[in-house]
Amino acid sequence: MGTIAVSDNRKASNVRNNRSSDTVMEVMVYTFAAIFLVILIYPLYFIVIASFSDPSAVGSGQVNLVPKGFTLDGYKELFRHDNIWAGYRNTIFYTIVGTAIGVIVNISAAYAMSRKELVGRNGLSIFFIITMFFNGGLIPTFMTIRDLHLYNTFWVMVVPFSVSVYNIIVARTFFQTSIPNDLWEAAQLDGCGHIRYFIRVVLPLSKAIVAVLGLWIAVSQWNSYFNALIYLKKQNLYPLQLVLRNILITNQMQSSLGSGEAAQIAMRLANLMRYSVIIVATVPIMCVYPFIQKYFNQGVMIGAVKE
Template identity: 80%
Template sequence: MGVLEAMVKKSVGKPKDRSSDKVMEVLMYTVAVILLVILIYPLYFIVIASFSDPAAVANGQVWMFPKGFTLEGYKELLRHENIWIGYRNTILYTAVGTAIGLVVNISAAYALSRKDLVGRKFFSLFFIFTMFFNGGLIPTFLTIRDFHLYDTFWVMVLPFSVGVYNIIVARTFFQTSIPGDLWESAQIDGCGNLRYFVQMVLPLSKAVIAVLGLWIAVGYWNSYFNALIYLKNPNLYPLQLILRNILITNQMQSSMGSGEAAQIALRLANIMRYSVIIIATVPIMCVYPFVQKYFNQGVMIGAVKE
């Protein structure tokens, strides 16, 4: 009995010293909290600055709470009727553009992931080539004009719907996460390519679809350069371009005016600067929680595994 107890004690050994683990855990939590503060505080500052007196913000008096609480910036922005036109257009561009972008990118990615695709390497290189070389702004403008897309709704959602990086991420996801045996089983049951893609591949690809959908939607929501180049009808302007024009107009009024009128215009321009960020950012940020559970999974599988 004594020999058995000695063998058990020897195999178990001394209790592990967990003090070093606790120190490391505290250090990791400390770093995580610091990074969280660094990331969250700028957003928090923009929120409280949008409700504060611009003079207090300019003097560095706003740190943790609003100073001289005011809604003047929001009232001035919402006074412009074209804000609502911009919201309507941006929501339409984002919804339609995201749907089209998902269809073309996911379809192309699935085709490139199939080993039986004839010319698969050529098409892959063809897509990748466009990531490094393109025709430039003037040839693109001429092409859009010749296709009669200039100054239309479709110029904001069709010409730039293909994203090569999105295709690569989705292709890698299909190659690593969809087993090849599934296609063989589907063939035995008489399933064709289209039915297999729609009924089997897509339901198994919710993670990467959610991630790509978020990326594409954010891109359309924040887009203003394409509208600046390819639109001339103010009724088609997206929200970002309208907000940009409002800020530029106020800044010009403050710089060209004199006396009390210039001071008022400058004050409005300063306070609206933060209100614009809130109005333009909050709606798209509200979408993120709905796709958060898919985000890490889709990014890691689609971008890391080979």
């Protein structure tokens, strides 16, 4: 009996020690997580409070946790430009249409590349990968777009650059690791072809990868300005990012060319608008993330675990 009691005491002691070590580990994990969370969130929080603060207070380092000299002048000056609303409209259209086209193209290509029976699959994979490292350059691309009559049109922002080899590789990995081949064999017994199988079986099981690619493509479309700078000449087609860029450049030029009190006011507004522009440009697309967060969390683990 004494031996049993000693053994029970040892087991209880080991359980307490394990619980104690687990508690210490949890405290350390949550502490580091909180520190990293603050490091990641504070820059965005600073931009928000700086956009409502006096530029002189921001420049002198007085703005840390709360706004100093609360003002809405940056937003008032920014939204005084009527073309910002046209930029919003264009960017929303580019994002919606470009995301739809990008998801359809990349998902379809990824499914085809995931099929072992695809003739020349290895050669196509090599061809796609080469394009990630080598391209024709800006001038040949410009000439191609011009010859295709896409220059200075709505479609130049959503069609020519819709294919992303990286997205295709990610989606292909998802199909190969997450969609059992047994489903295809069962679908064949029911007389199902590849197109019907892809639409009726694969896509409903691929919400995670569709959401992930949709988010990536939407963010890329929303932030895109270089393509518009090169391939668009009509200002009524400019996306939001290019409109904001032009507004900032115009205000900075006015502040640098002026003199006296007017120049100081223009410089103050130019400095204040830098933060306002960031908020106006990023908040809308950030609001989309909570709606697809659960799918995104699944998608980031694509290919990490294989059965």
